[in-house]
Amino acid sequence: MNRRKFEETFFKLLMLACLGTVVGSLVAIIAVIAWRGLPALDLAMVTQTPKGGFYLGKEGGILNAIVGSVYLGVGATAVAFVISLPVALYLQREYTRRAWLTGFIRLLLDVLWGIPSIVYGAFGFVVMLYFGMRVSLLGGILALALLEIPILTRSMDEVIRTVSSDLRDASYALGATRWETAIKVVIRQTLPGILTAVLLAFGRGIGDAASVLFTAGYTDRIPTSIFEPVASLPLAIFFQLGTPFPEVQDRAYASATILVALMLLISLSSRLLLKRLTKYVAK
């Protein structure tokens, strides 16, 4: 029995160590970034676009990247939403009787989720070349949308599936069409879940660099049309880090802090939103 007890205690400790490593990694990442980033963070970073010489250490900020990322994120999420919601609704039993079809679509969606963003970026670039498009906000939005579609669709699919058949049948029994049921009953019921899914996809979109690298370009200005190139936070961080000037590298850390703060904000608000809005749904 002693050997068995020893084995149990040993593995329990090992498991706790692993747990500690995982939690510790999260803490370490946020802490290190904040430690180097916060001192370099000032108001100018967040409110100004890069002035001449910004990459040499002179004035300016990364407003272009912050606004750019927001434009990209909002645009991509909107496009992805318009495509994902219909697909997620279609996957429900009202629309497809054949189980193999929904299984197949879901499998494809999972596969799409697995495709790395660099591949979407490369593909986006190829398509843009084909149509003679230049790097632009539009290109970035399309590439990011490709990335977000599987995430958004699968998340919404999971949420919509939880709506009980009884609720939907009740709606049909009153003579509603499938579309009316979808809009008035299903979506209302799953609104918190859908909003959460949207927020999470948005967060994913802002954080990605590889897909916008070839498609959105980079610029120091804030674009005024979707055909202009646009800066993004991840690329701003990357480029600033690549300069030989320590002041600029410090700004990279500050930018990273801003990005992390943004992600934490999105994560927190999606959780809070879920908790708050779930009050209004039927059980």
Add this chain to the structure above:
Amino acid sequence: MFGRRFADLLATKFMVVMVALVVSIVLFVGIGLFLKSLPILGSHPLNELLFTTSWKPSKGEFGFLPFIMGTVWVTALAGAIAVPISLLTALYLAEYAPERVRATVKPMVDLLAGIPPVVYGVWGILALSAGGISIGFNVLAGGIVLAIMVIPVVTAIAEEVFRTVPKDVKEASLCVGATQWETAKHVVIRSSLAGVAAAIILGFSRAFGETMAVLMVVGNIARIPSSIFDAAYPLPALIANNYGEVMSVPLYDSALLFAALLLFVVILLFNVIARLVLLRVQRGVA
């Protein structure tokens, strides 16, 4: 009434179009990349592309082996680090952790998954490569950073799989006098092998395709690594770093898109296999 019927019909048609669009994305991506790879596939035999080591685009030499091996080394190291840690963590969360611990840790794991890759890269530089423990820009740094990115993926899936093991079977094991750990070993893990395998495959898939974080810490030297302290140059980094020169050198763009095609095919295979396995597991339980 006509208006309502029309709206329903329109909505349905729209849905079908969107589904068709999404379904065809995989096809389009594959075909698009393949078409753009044809030039280089046409002028260089496949085994030369895949198995030679000389990468001099301006001279027309495109040996991908260093990049393929770079990817293999970093992915393998990341897997070796991440898999045990993830599985043990998942086991703890599923079998041992009190509800409050689980409720606190699970969001943390999700947060870890949500941190943008470029931030991982910055952290890697600050904590691993240039500062902190200063291990340099090599496979080791890339592997550690990737491992932390893979952990949330494997942990989340493995934990779910472990939780599907029915309580009855676990209790049956306890009732003959097995300890909790013996039950975990012989019953929980054993029942979950397929799901765990799928989780691991998906973790590897994530590592394989990760671009930004690895690029920043792995060194980017086009040589086959001989140890984890050597620098490497994984495929995604190759594509990301060189897109700018694509226009000036003939066949360079085709070469890079061929690299993208390679990534696409491998990851496609990984994901299809893993998802099919998971589907089987879920159906088996239901």
Add this chain to the structure above:
Amino acid sequence: MIIAPVAITSHNTVPGNGHLNGHRIDIRGLNVSADGHTLLDDVTFSIPDRQITAIIGPSGSGKTTLLRCINRLVDSTGGLKVLGEIWVDGENVFGPKVDVTAIRKKIGLISQRPSPLPMSIFDNVAFGPRIHGTRNRSQLSEIVEECLRTTGLWEEVKDRLRAPASRLSIGQQQRLCLARSLAVRPEIILCDEPTSALDPVSAQNIEKKLVELKSDYTIVLVTHILRQARRLADYLVFMYGGELVEHGPARQVFESPEEPRTRSYIGGEIS
């Protein structure tokens, strides 16, 4: 006849052999609650040695909870508060220094739905002995054969011991679970509705086995099938709403129950 101040009626306990007053398990003041809701209310009685004790009562009466306390299986249900003592062979099962795995080796449990472990038939039965240290191949084979014979499963499976246990019919699986429990040489066997999920033929089989086993084991059987209790019980315990209402030799309780609730239940008025 001892009449306790609360609504517990206890008939004489039958003297057994080798244990104090013929008691094998002494349950004293067992109280189990979850979230302030009481599952077992101050249960005190003794289970006689080498007999089949049937615990009967309507659903929600706490029968299963009581059973799960005896082999400490309640530990794996979270959020429960357990007070009281259960004494087996001079040791309190809930004592602070108690080795739970040793308790479960001595006290086996088979549950309502057969749960074969995800392994072969052989490995299922050998699981217990292996865990407790038996590694020798031939020893294990002996144990497996012996236990499968005892439960009447040997002839049916001897040619496919390596096959997954999940391929057996549900009746066979339950006999396998019984064999698995026997393999660790318990002295007490707890059964939680062991035949509810089975077809009549398999159920009869299990019942027959339990009767055969009682000469060597103390058996505690929770059942909601009154007729089963009539067939099998030597000692009867009636529970209602978490309370122990009446207990005593089966024939006595069945023929002349003292408590009105017992009478109603046995008469089929409440179920």
